[in-house]
Amino acid sequence: MIQIQNLSKAFGANEVLKNISLTLRSGNVYGIVGENGSGKTTLFRCIAGLEKYQGTIKSDFEKLKNHLGFLQTDPYFFPKITGREYLQLLSIARNSKTTDFDSRNIFELPLNQYAITYSTGMKKKLALTAVLMQENDIFILDEPFNGVDIHSNIIITGIIHKLKALGKIIVISSHIFSTLNDTCDEIHLLKDGVFTKKVLKEEFPQLEQEMKDFVIGNKIEKLKLR
Amino acid sequence: MINKRAIQYYFSLQYRMLNRQLSDFGLHPLAGYILSVAAFIGLSVYLFLKTEFAMYIYYLLAIGFTYMLSESGRNGFLKTCFNADEYYKIRIIENALLVLPFVAFLTYKSAFLPAILLLVSAILLVFLSIRSTLNFTIPTPFSNKPFEFIVGFRNTFYAFVLAYFLTIMAVTVGNFNLGIFALLFVLMICMTFYSNPESEFYVWIFSSGTRGFLLHKIKIALLYSTILCLPVVVGLGVFFPENIAAILGFQSLGYLYLVAVILAKYSTFPNKINLPQILVIAFSISFPPLLIGVIPYFYIQSAKKLNEILE
8 A cells, every 4th residue: 555645746936746645555546637747747756756755655665666667658768778678677677587578578579679769659568568577566657558559558458457456556647538447446636736536437437528528618619720 | 042040040059059068067168168178189199199090099089979970860850950952061060160170180290181081081971871770789798787888888889899909909019008098998988888877767776775776886887897808908918918917907997997987977866977076086097096085985975866766
């Protein structure tokens, strides 16, 4: 379990997260939804310990970061490192003895090619594969469906279901509502650094409609498309 | 038609970028230019004093710098911004400006033909576009322990070819100093692998604590730099056995500087190494016993920085 209490984070005068509290339990999938700049990635970086913050983040683990797999929105790759070497690096870093990269390469990535030459979706899949190989207990997946093809989309959804069944904690952010609908147990709406709403699975269809009405409004008419 | 205003703006932007880089480095731009000129003249004089092959090394260095500007991504971007005439004009000016100091020094040394050859080569390089991300993967013996030596080796493998060539030359002509220069050159290249900080994610992923992390980095650096130095050390050891103590002395000193550079890198992490760290290393190069204090100092600073991420 992870307990986040009164978490605040500011960059200078810009307060990005304001007194956020959230409890994450094993075997659950949590969706974090918000506009660009609402603080999702900052929240994830705070949980991962990549940002200093005010408030507390408690977990059952002595060192949370060593049990946490963090898939970043835009994973960084060194210019001349192959997919295989990337997987090797992330495995070694967590003292994992995994070497059967080929058999675990379910996205059929060209592991002997430089990772930097991969497409956006392939990079995402490589980073996700690496995070899964680390055998973590908690997964923070920042836009895992971003840029991936429809087949991989289905596989990633399946992976999330499997992780849930294994009792892992999964936190996802996504801008594609259907993927959240398929995977999450509850969705938290983040707006201007504050959780404004918590929505349970049975209320997802209603939430989707509300979001459409709120987000679209009469904006499209303003474009005066002809 | 050539848009002169666009070209002028491009170069003014380059100038601004350079000034910002110097400022980020902790230097006033003017001081940066003065120091750069002084360092360039100093190193050039030193190189020409030290070896008779200075001309070749000098030529390769200058071409190496212009080669970096030929990267296909960069040139692709320029081609989308400017028409063909403007593009070639910009690239010719860029390459000519870059080799100008080298040409000037060669002219000063009365090496007129190499100076002209260098200028012509630099201009011809404009018509070459180099893909920095080849589909071909350069093999490295370091794949088991990513990443500094994998990336570094693939980026600079030609420098090792040059260093080994210099070693052969040193042995052939019986010039021990040239051999030591080659050894130090290899060690220096290894140090450059640690010149830029990696994304903090690549530190964060390590489950070992700060001490374990730093020891792991140092262990890998010492092991892999030994592999890269081995051809030079063995070559010099076999052909200059009377100087074996000097060879091992330089090698050991190189190890200490490598450790100092690694620790200096993490002492400012996630920011780049800046002027104070460079000055400390520069002082310790001029007076190596300083390393006794410098290495523990950088270690403590690194531990402070890394604790924020790893502990």
